[in-house]
Amino acid sequence: MDAVTHDEKSVDQIFHALSDATRRDILTRVIRHEQSVSELAVRYAMSFAAVQKHVAVLERAALVVKERRGKQQIVHGELSTVHSAAQLLGQYEQLWIARTQRIGDILTEHE
Amino acid sequence: MTVVSTQKDVDALTLTLVAEFDAGIEAVWQVWEDPRLLERWWGPPTWPATFAEHDFTAGGDARYYMTGPDGEKAHGWWRIIAIDAPRRLEFDDGFADQSGEPDASMEPMRMVVTLEPTTTGTRMTTVTNFVNADQLQKVLEMGMEEGMRSAMGQIDALLAESTS
Numbered sequence: 001m002d003a004v005t006h007d008e009k010s011v012d013q014i015f016h017a018l019s020d021a022t023r024r025d026i027l028t029r030v031i032r033h034e035q036s037v038s039e040l041a042v043r044y045a046m047s048f049a050a051v052q053k054h055v056a057v058l059e060r061a062a063l064v065v066k067e068r069r070g071k072q073q074i075v076h077g078e079l080s081t082v083h084s085a086a087q088l089l090g091q092y093e094q095l096w097i098a099r100t101q102r103i104g105d106i107l108t109e110h111e
Numbered sequence: 112m113t114v115v116s117t118q119k120d121v122d123a124l125t126l127t128l129v130a131e132f133d134a135g136i137e138a139v140w141q142v143w144e145d146p147r148l149l150e151r152w153w154g155p156p157t158w159p160a161t162f163a164e165h166d167f168t169a170g171g172d173a174r175y176y177m178t179g180p181d182g183e184k185a186h187g188w189w190r191i192i193a194i195d196a197p198r199r200l201e202f203d204d205g206f207a208d209q210s211g212e213p214d215a216s217m218e219p220m221r222m223v224v225t226l227e228p229t230t231t232g233t234r235m236t237t238v239t240n241f242v243n244a245d246q247l248q249k250v251l252e253m254g255m256e257e258g259m260r261s262a263m264g265q266i267d268a269l270l271a272e273s274t275s
Contacts, residue, residue: 088248093128099152100130103152104132
């Protein structure tokens, strides 16, 4: 069985994306109001390319959407991802992993 | 115990979990069949389950409730659809009202449990199929104490920050 499905990967991507302080900061900013990658880049002590890379990670996790307007790349937040069914299934998965661990404990005790 | 794999199908709202136990198939079946064992693992430690009825036969019903940290009770029920001891169990798991009667306005979740002997013990596959995301949300209200809490806390903090 293929353990890593596309959807499981997306949940992993969301948590990976949120694991970095700069990315959380970028996400918070673009949720407040959309802005261009260049506008974002001036706020951080890192290269334009580095900021662009962070945006790409957020984009892959579907936490932000990037669209081209003329010469600018506008980034805005995608809050629905945070509340998506994938998230809920991720939590339900944890619930079942915990249940399975409790079953394992009961079985060990009965040996 | 090892969780071998989990698979989430968001479109079909299905979760499949495969686990392996170093125990015989009969022992694993017992944790489903014996209500006293079942109630030791069905609910999270903060929402322990009590199975008041457990008719573990085809067409049989179970009635249970989970008791929350403030003493509140969440009632649920099972209807056994098919049973083939000790290999396969198919049942509906639904919500019930405060008197324990099935809530007709909420469709149940369908669960299929399959046990297979392995060279070292037993492989258990559970498949849960939800009808809609609301149902999933409601189940999680009783399981939120576990698991994703820290990760979700991170998201909550982010959302709080973004709306402040």
